[in-house]
Amino acid sequence: MEHNLAVNQISVGVVGLGLMGSSIVAALLIAGHPVVAIAPLPVDMELAPQRIADQLRHCEKAALLSHAPADYLAQLTVTDDYSQLQECRLVLECVIENLAIKETVYQKIEAVVSPEAVIASNTSAIPISILQHYISRPERFLGIHWAEPAYMTRFMEITCGDQTAMPYADWAFQLAHEWQKEPTLLRKDIRGFVTNRLMYAIYREALHLIDTEEASMEDVDKAFRYDVGSWVTLMGIFRRLDYLGLQDFSEIFKNLFPKLSNDDRVPAVMQRMIDLKARGTQSVQGLYDYTDEEARRWDEAFAVFNQDIYQLAAQYPAVRENQKP
């Protein structure tokens, strides 16, 4: 397998143009790729072009563009015709987390792309090894997991399934650096990816503290924002332990681990939200309450914050170079 790493020449396909798919399209356009964006749903065919254009304008304001938004849009094809994927060296599947739907999508992709084209899923819920069962050439299939908004985050998990051939994963890993990502490459398809394992450990403990009324939501959020927030972007977890000097942890581990939640069920407070069909900032009802105006402000604040923290992280290159000792 030989792939040309001259990024601009590689056509990339994206299937599924919801919020996440659209922001991935924007990220790929900014990286210089011609993009073929497949809208499997009529509503996306209608809304996605505008959404992508809006995102490019957001990027322009954030000084992420070297050309005008229109120049990037000239590289974009939005269509419901899978045959347009024919020249793509990489196709990213971003449809909903439903096996039957994904299976149909993979059949349509494989029917038109070359045998060497890499196919990747943005799934964060279904193991890559399971999705591979629906691919006729599973060695070229892998996970490429983005974070929202895709054009503004450095996070990326590249995950192999049991049948993935490493050259394809290595190629995707290299390409991800061209997209200005800080990718991780998981050779083993662990249940839940790395980031989900960490996140759900946090969610489990935090929701347990609320369910047992040991702390208030406001206090848990404050502690997390102002303690963890003060070092996470710089250090990560293990360098934090190094920074704290390691030696004092033995006693605290022994004392505290047995107190931590080992729940394996849905926490009561979340079950209540699910029963109420609450959708958080998307519905003005959630763990916290929101007016429409507040929900809108949270959306805006998140977009701006992401940009700020992206730039802040970039200010620590000397330290970042030392990340891999």
Add this chain to the structure above:
Amino acid sequence: MEHNLAVNQISVGVVGLGLMGSSIVAALLIAGHPVVAIAPLPVDMELAPQRIADQLRHCEKAALLSHAPADYLAQLTVTDDYSQLQECRLVLECVIENLAIKETVYQKIEAVVSPEAVIASNTSAIPISILQHYISRPERFLGIHWAEPAYMTRFMEITCGDQTAMPYADWAFQLAHEWQKEPTLLRKDIRGFVTNRLMYAIYREALHLIDTEEASMEDVDKAFRYDVGSWVTLMGIFRRLDYLGLQDFSEIFKNLFPKLSNDDRVPAVMQRMIDLKARGTQSVQGLYDYTDEEARRWDEAFAVFNQDIYQLAAQYPAVRENQKP
């Protein structure tokens, strides 16, 4: 109990002038308090004044001061004579996590301060209800838990023990706002405080991923830095769940919680570090390796990063006002 909240008039005592104690002294001086700093160890008597002066210069560079460092230092007394604490309305104990030593310190403090003076421990390991056994007037005793560097972090946990009288805790909570903190007030002395519960849930899962070789340290750190880092300072945990829309979590909780680590022992990789007497960035040997130069750069980077993230958090006041709905 009546306390005058004119901050500048309240003398505050600090006992224990290690790294943490010194940075708490600097924070209190900046807030305008006259500070009586007790150095129980001769080495601190010698080193602490310079360390505090250095920290004030660091604050000056960060534009946190309204006067020259010398003006703040004029309000500082460093001594090994506990009787100087006599006029203090609040005394913060910051000595090592050893019950016998803390007991002696509390006896010396209580022998000189007024019956209404509030005494607080910076402990993050010993429950406040247990420390209260060593206080003759336990109702005026509570936990005030700072994060390093104390003059630059918004985090603060105020914790009541079983015998703490609420007016003292409320007074400390109000005072903490004068120190530019975002304090939490825990009326119940839960095992491990809130921030430790969250942190050790993260440590447990992260160390488990390493011990089982499911992921590399570098990948865990990257995932944490670039995923969690991209929202934690803005959102905290529960607002993050709201932002993600709540409804999709039920299935993932059911699938993922049973995969999470429930370890109650010291993880193997940490035990190895403890056996090696590794002290991370303080000893050039840790989970990662460091040259002396790299260790120094990490120290510097952390000091600067803390300042950057402090200022970044301050840029979201409209959102912050909505934190308590």
